[in-house]
Each structure stands twice: as C-alpha cells, then as structure tokens.
Amino acid sequence: MKKKLLFTFLFSLCSFLPSLAQYNNWAVGFQLVEPSGVNLRKYFGENKAFDVSVGTYGLFYGRDRKYRKGYYQNAGLSLRATYLWHHGLFKKELLHVYYGFGGQINSRRYYFESRNAPGLKEYTNNISLGGAGLAGAEYFVSGSPLSCFVEAGLYAELVPAIFYLHPQASLGVRFNF
Numbered sequence: 001m002k003k004k005l006l007f008t009f010l011f012s013l014c015s016f017l018p019s020l021a022q023y024n025n026w027a028v029g030f031q032l033v034e035p036s037g038v039n040l041r042k043y044f045g046e047n048k049a050f051d052v053s054v055g056t057y058g059l060f061y062g063r064d065r066k067y068r069k070g071y072y073q074n075a076g077l078s079l080r081a082t083y084l085w086h087h088g089l090f091k092k093e094l095l096h097v098y099y100g101f102g103g104q105i106n107s108r109r110y111y112f113e114s115r116n117a118p119g120l121k122e123y124t125n126n127i128s129l130g131g132a133g134l135a136g137a138e139y140f141v142s143g144s145p146l147s148c149f150v151e152a153g154l155y156a157e158l159v160p161a162i163f164y165l166h167p168q169a170s171l172g173v174r175f176n177f
Contacts, residue, residue, distance in 0.1 A: 027147065031172030034060045035078050039172060049084040049098065050136070057106045061167055068161050069112055076108025076126075080155075082134050094142060099135040104155050130157035132168070140176070147174045 025043035037055015044050070057078035058065070065072045079147045082102030088093045110126035113119070136151025157164040 007163045025176075027174040027176040029147075029149075029172050029174030031055065031149075031151075031170040034058075034168045035080065035170060036060075037078075038093075039174065041174065043086075047086050049086055049100075051080075051082045051084055051100070051102075053080045053082075054078070055056065057108055058166070061169075067110060071111045072108055073111050074109050076106055078104060078106045080132050080134075082105040082132060084134070086138070092142070094140045096138045096140070097136070098138065098151075100133075102132050102134070103129070104132040105129050106155075126160070128157050128161070128164075129159045130155055130164075132156075134168075145176045147176055148172070150172065 020080055027041040027043070029039045029041075031037065031039050031053065035053055035055030035057060036059060037053060039051065041049055041051045055078055057076040058072055059075035062072060063075060080102060081104075082100045084100035086096045086098035089097060092126075106119045106128045108121045108126050108128070111121050111123045114122045120177045132153055132155045133142075134151055134153035138149040140146050140147045148171070150169075152167075152169040155166040155168055157166070
C-alpha cells in the first residue's frame with residue numbers, strides 16, 4: 001500500500017511539473033539519507049521559501065530503536081512541510097544558508113510484545129505527528145539550473161509519543177526553474 005501511494009505521488013508530481021515551468025522560483029529535487037525521497041521548494045519574497053519533502057523515515061537513523069513500550073524495526077514513510085528563511089552569502093550569492101520550522105507526519109510499523117502470547121512480537125502501523133526544525137546550506141551552480149544542498153534537523157514527535165526525538169540530515173540536488 002505504501003509503495004502504491006509513493007508511486008502515485010511521484011507520478012502525480014512528475015505530471016504536475018510541466019505546468020509549474022511557467023512560474024518562477026520553483027525547485028524540485030531528490031535527497032538522500034534522512035529523509036530519502038523527493039523534495040519540492042517554492043521561493044518567494046526576498047528571503048522566504050516553503051519546502052516539502054516526501055520520503056523515508058527511519059531508514060538510516062533509528063531503524064532498530066526503542067519506541068514507547070516496543071520498537072521500530074523498519075523504515076517508514078514521511079511527509080515534512082517547512083517554512084524557511086534563507087540568506088545569500090558573499091557578493092555573488094551562489095551560496096545560501098537557510099533555517100526554518102514546520103510539521104511532519106510519519107507512517108511506520110511499531111512492534112510490541114503480544115499480550116496474548118508473551119515472547120511473540122506483534123506490530124501495528126503507527127501514524128505520528130510532530131514538529132520539525134531544519135537548517136542547511138544550498139549552493140547554486142553558476143550558469144546552471146542546478147543547486148546542491150546539505151541540511152540537518154530534528155523531528156520532535158507530539159502524538160502519540162510526546163517529545164520522541166529523531167535526528168534528520170540529508171544531502172541532495174535540486175533543479176530550479
């Protein structure tokens with residue numbers, strides 16, 4: 001089900017991209033590590049942007065991690081939306097730094113010990129919601145629509161496990177149009 005949902009989203013995004021080409025200040029790309037997936041960004045104003053990432057959750061950090069009264073033992077799916085402030089550095093402003101805050105929703109299997117058969121592990125699909133902070137740097141390649149970025153952040157879960165913290169860091173490439 002998750003693979004079908006991800007495929008549908010990616011197909012819809014690729015179908016939608018040509019219609020965005022008539023507008024300025026959009027970027028679409030891919031990022032690796034945490035999360036690994038698709039990234040869409042809209043720049044507006046002098047120094048603001050809205051960033052959306054869809055990808056894995058827990059693939060590289062915390063794949064086997066204690067959670068509530070059980071464990072996470074796999075990777076899940078994540079959707080993160082962040083409002084960013086960015087500032088150019090140096091005269092040419094090819095290098096930008098950015099920071100911001102937003103929200104994140106995740107879907108992941110949560111494994112716990114069975115009440116009916118002690119020692120047997122059961123799982124349920126867990127949906128979690130929380131806040132996300134993000135900071136990074138983006139280098140715009142001179143004379144090219146490409147930019148490379150590296151970013152790090154922290155996800156602080158609010159529901160169902162309050163203040164469960166999960167580090168996030170990724171690097172990637174964006175196509176700016």
